[in-house]
Amino acid sequence: MPSVTIKAPMESQDASTATAAASHSLITFLQSQSQNMLTRLYQKPSACLSLFRLLRPLERQLVMNLLWLDLSIPPSTMAAWVTREGKKPYQDALGTLARLHILPPSAAKLALNPTFKSGLRQAITGGGTSGSFGVLAENDEKHPAPEIEALDAYALERWETILYYMVSSGTGQFPAKPSAGVLFLLERSGLMASVHGGALQITSAGFQFLLHPPHVQLWELLLQYLQMAEERQMDLVEVISFLLMLSTTELGKDYSTEKLSATQKAMLEDLRDYGLIKQRTGSIGIPKATSRRFSPTRLATTLTSSSPPLPTSAGSGDGTHAQGFIVLETNYRLYAYTDNPLQIAVLNLFVTLKSRFPNLVIGAITRESVKKALANGITADQIISYLVTHAHPQMRRNKPLLPVTVQDQIRLWELEKNRMKSQEGYLYTAFASQADYEYVLNYAKQLDVVLWENASRRCFFGSLEGHANIRGFIERRQTAGNA
Amino acid sequence: MDKPSHLSVILDLSPTQWALCAQSTNPPGISLQAFLSQLLAFFNAHIACKDENTLAVFGALPGQSVLLYSSTGEVVAKDTEPTDPNTYRPFKTLDATVMNSLAEHIASFDGVSEEAPIGLVGCLTKALCYINRVTSNSSTPSSEGEGSAASVDPRILVLSVSPDQSSTYIPIMNSIFSAQKLRVTIDVCKIYGAENVFLQQAAHLTGGAYVQVEKPDALLQYMMMSFLPPPALRQLISVPTQDRVDFRAACFCHKRIVEIGFVCSVCLSIFCQPVPVCSTCRTKFPIKTLQRLNASRPLAISASTPGTPARPPAQRNGTATPATPRPG
Numbered sequence: 001m002p003s004v005t006i007k008a009p010m011e012s013q014d015a016s017t018a019t020a021a022a023s024h025s026l027i028t029f030l031q032s033q034s035q036n037m038l039t040r041l042y043q044k045p046s047a048c049l050s051l052f053r054l055l056r057p058l059e060r061q062l063v064m065n066l067l068w069l070d071l072s073i074p075p076s077t078m079a080a081w082v083t084r085e086g087k088k089p090y091q092d093a094l095g096t097l098a099r100l101h102i103l104p105p106s107a108a109k110l111a112l113n114p115t116f117k118s119g120l121r122q123a124i125t126g127g128g129t130s131g132s133f134g135v136l137a138e139n140d141e142k143h144p145a146p147e148i149e150a151l152d153a154y155a156l157e158r159w160e161t162i163l164y165y166m167v168s169s170g171t172g173q174f175p176a177k178p179s180a181g182v183l184f185l186l187e188r189s190g191l192m193a194s195v196h197g198g199a200l201q202i203t204s205a206g207f208q209f210l211l212h213p214p215h216v217q218l219w220e221l222l223l224q225y226l227q228m229a230e231e232r233q234m235d236l237v238e239v240i241s242f243l244l245m246l247s248t249t250e251l252g253k254d255y256s257t258e259k260l261s262a263t264q265k266a267m268l269e270d271l272r273d274y275g276l277i278k279q280r281t282g283s284i285g286i287p288k289a290t291s292r293r294f295s296p297t298r299l300a301t302t303l304t305s306s307s308p309p310l311p312t313s314a315g316s317g318d319g320t321h322a323q324g325f326i327v328l329e330t331n332y333r334l335y336a337y338t339d340n341p342l343q344i345a346v347l348n349l350f351v352t353l354k355s356r357f358p359n360l361v362i363g364a365i366t367r368e369s370v371k372k373a374l375a376n377g378i379t380a381d382q383i384i385s386y387l388v389t390h391a392h393p394q395m396r397r398n399k400p401l402l403p404v405t406v407q408d409q410i411r412l413w414e415l416e417k418n419r420m421k422s423q424e425g426y427l428y429t430a431f432a433s434q435a436d437y438e439y440v441l442n443y444a445k446q447l448d449v450v451l452w453e454n455a456s457r458r459c460f461f462g463s464l465e466g467h468a469n470i471r472g473f474i475e476r477r478q479t480a481g482n483a
Numbered sequence: 484m485d486k487p488s489h490l491s492v493i494l495d496l497s498p499t500q501w502a503l504c505a506q507s508t509n510p511p512g513i514s515l516q517a518f519l520s521q522l523l524a525f526f527n528a529h530i531a532c533k534d535e536n537t538l539a540v541f542g543a544l545p546g547q548s549v550l551l552y553s554s555t556g557e558v559v560a561k562d563t564e565p566t567d568p569n570t571y572r573p574f575k576t577l578d579a580t581v582m583n584s585l586a587e588h589i590a591s592f593d594g595v596s597e598e599a600p601i602g603l604v605g606c607l608t609k610a611l612c613y614i615n616r617v618t619s620n621s622s623t624p625s626s627e628g629e630g631s632a633a634s635v636d637p638r639i640l641v642l643s644v645s646p647d648q649s650s651t652y653i654p655i656m657n658s659i660f661s662a663q664k665l666r667v668t669i670d671v672c673k674i675y676g677a678e679n680v681f682l683q684q685a686a687h688l689t690g691g692a693y694v695q696v697e698k699p700d701a702l703l704q705y706m707m708m709s710f711l712p713p714p715a716l717r718q719l720i721s722v723p724t725q726d727r728v729d730f731r732a733a734c735f736c737h738k739r740i741v742e743i744g745f746v747c748s749v750c751l752s753i754f755c756q757p758v759p760v761c762s763t764c765r766t767k768f769p770i771k772t773l774q775r776l777n778a779s780r781p782l783a784i785s786a787s788t789p790g791t792p793a794r795p796p797a798q799r800n801g802t803a804t805p806a807t808p809r810p811g
Contacts (some may be wrong), residue, residue, distance in 0.1 A: 083718065304534065
């Protein structure tokens with residue numbers, strides 16, 4: 001049974017990362033929403049623009065090709081735009097756009113959803129009266145807009161608090177706790193679970209989450225938030241359009257809360273906890289006295305772009321180099337130039353750490369350390385991709401980037417774990433005669449449900465799906481034989 | 484595949500040509516004003532495609548070439564107006580900056596140096612330098628896993644209204660070679676006027692699109708479909724390329740566009756008539772060869788006027804060279 005419980009979240013995780021590579025997770029989420037809701041969402045130019053950015057390149061180009069056409073065009077004309085290699089991606093793109101109700105499928109005439117068309121046109125040409133790109137607060141002498149550095153530090157502190165809390169749960173340390181809302185979200189998303197009603201413990205999904213790039217992490221949490229919003233009777237359109245609006249705002253500017261709806265004002269508090277926005281609050285304990293202005297942080301403004309959503313991690317040098325700090329050698333030794341507790345804690349998931357210096361951690365990737373990670377539900381590919389994305393600039397000169405021996409060995413260790421595969425099914429034994437046995441076995445083979453057979457013992461093992469058929473078959477045979 | 488792309492746009496701002504273009508009825512023309520409004524929408528669309536997409540706009544004015552806008556912020560609009568909540572901020576800054584610097588430069592000359600040819604070559608080289616800087620900057624720190632040059636997809640779009648200047652043949656060719664080396668795609672959009680031989684070659688040699696606009700009202704649609712897709716996407720989306728490319732070259736001696744030229748066998752300089760001494764590398768050719776070549780010359784060549792010769796059949800193999808003089 002344990003193998004089943006671990007496997008289920010892993011599979012769903014794999015599926016979601018696979019679709020993320022193809023299509024953004026928000027797009028996948030929206031595809032399951034009703035047309036009514038999407039049309040309401042498309043009324044905001046900022047939402048149109050942000051969604052447009054989340055589409056895949058070919059989808060974007062198709063939308064742009066159609067955007068300025070007033071007439072609808074026959075599908076055959078559109079199909080002529082793509083080259084022969086583009087046929088398959090083109091069909092995929094049409095499918096996605098149709099599910100998003102941006103380009104309703106039609107056999108005769110194709111045209112963009114009029115709401116989306118006017119929304120995106122307005123976003124590009126400007127004008128209109130929607131005010132959907134955020135209303136700037138007037139300059140205030142007393143409270144100037146926060147510095148970009150201050151915003152970055154704030155976002156980083158918030159975000160790392162969440163991650164560090166996750167990674168150090170169950171290790172006996174007690175780091176700063178994120179707010180109750182965040183904890184609830186973590187529990188709901190299955191990243192953490194409370195064991196026997198006790199403190200929250202990180203789950204295997206949570207371990208995988210830690211190794212994802214920050215963008216994916218952020219969207220994973222936000223999607224969970226969207227699902228929660230539905231249950232909390234919040235208007236999903238308002239929630240999504242606010243998130244998309246934030247992604248079009250500018251870093252280091254103050255925005256006014258006056259034009260926001262009640263739902264969106266309620267969201268401000270949650271987003272503050274995640275570090276997406278910064279808002280001056282009144283004295284502690286009086287939540288009502290919040291400022292009427294808020295400033296989006298880099299986490300929010302880069303929601304729909306691929307530039308790094310977090311500034312440098314504390315203490316690892318200047319901006320552009322912050323991503324890379326790991327040096328991995330062919331002898332499995334790993335040097336991490338960091339003093340960030342979060343990064344060290346994450347490394348500790350799959351590395352045996354040996355020594356620590358003020359700016360350097362030395363460890364080794366061993367069979368035990370990797371097996372521990374695998375037992376936590378982390379996959380070999382996730383370890384490798386984490387090492388690749390955080391490789392030190394010096395490592396970037398190597399081709400391939402990571403030593404091949406180490407990569408292969410990590411994969412081999414994973415294979416070791418997968419030597420056994422469990423499958424549920426039924427064992428059919430005690431056949432009266434060899435003829436009987438072969439007759440039933442043949443039938444089962446035709447259904448392609450036989451997993452194992454042993455002719456000398458007259459038994460075979462069939463999968464779960466085939467059981468009803470096989471049973472029916474045997475019963476029919478028996479009644480026919482009796483009659 | 485989904486990586487940021489850089490676009491450098493070169494605007495041909497020849498006042499005479501734009502005046503002609505605005506008045507033209509057959510083929511229909513377009514005024515500079517209408518052109519700019521469609522152009523700004525195209526710029527915004529380029530930035531809208533991806534947050535990290537970058538843009539640089541160069542203006543080819545008579546006798547000079549100027550940078551009108553760049554994403555890295557070399558040009559700043561003087562007056563920063565209060566933002567309005569109905570427009571995406573980066574679009575607003577972009578549009579305001581382009582319009583301001585354009586107005587500034589156009590106002591700065593009033594028909595004084597009207598006759599000077601436009602600085603198209605200057606723009607091309609500046610654009611290439613800019614791209615070189617952008618790509619070499621971005622490649623060092625942030626290279627994403629694999630190769631560095633692949634981190635941005637640079638391309639140049641030339642919006643041309645002026646005819647060929649045969650005197651610029653050599654510098655344009657040199658720019659094309661540098662573009663090939665930098666792996667920059669050059670797209671050409673001919674808004675007004677006859678086909679432009681050199682730019683056609685530029686587009687062909689760098690794998691770009693060459694579009695002769697027939698309905699200037701629909702310019703935006705032309706640009707969206709042909710010039711918006713970054714090179715990586717063009718494997719999937721077909722963009723118009725030429726089926727006939729005019730490969731004629733300009734001779735080095737009189738800057739005429741020639742159909743049949745004479746090529747120095749040492750340095751490959753092109754001449755419209757046999758010369759005893761190569762003006763580039765000073766190689767002397769034997770008098771016998773000269774006589775033979777002169778005798779074999781078709782008579783029509785000497786009559787062809789510089790600038791606008793009759794359109795020859797498309798040639799696929801470069802400059803036709805009937806005979807090559809051999810040095811002693």
